[in-house]
Amino acid sequence: MTSTEVPVSMWCWPGPRAAAGVQTTPSGEYLLSVFLDPMNLVVTVPPFPRASLSTARFLRELAKAALRMAGEIDSVQPSPGRLGGAHRADERGTGRGMES
Numbered sequence: 001m002t003s004t005e006v007p008v009s010m011w012c013w014p015g016p017r018a019a020a021g022v023q024t025t026p027s028g029e030y031l032l033s034v035f036l037d038p039m040n041l042v043v044t045v046p047p048f049p050r051a052s053l054s055t056a057r058f059l060r061e062l063a064k065a066a067l068r069m070a071g072e073i074d075s076v077q078p079s080p081g082r083l084g085g086a087h088r089a090d091e092r093g094t095g096r097g098m099e100s
Helices: 051-073
Strands: 019-024 030-035 040-044
16 A cells, blocks of 8 residues: 555445446546435546456446345345346335335
């Protein structure tokens, strides 16, 4: 670690309106936006050589870890090909755990 790097640890949990999505900037860069209700987290490709490859590898690792955690805490584990939707629907079919 260099003197300019600061280790950061953060504990958080998703609120009732938590969501995530991919956005693009006007210049065409991709951003992973995570809204935890009320905190926001944005992951983007760093501006150094081969950063897109390391960012893609990290995002795949993040997706696998998130899918595993979801399977551990949810009785209905989605198949690896079904990564859409952050939360399963409730018994009324309202999804994302929000009231209709």
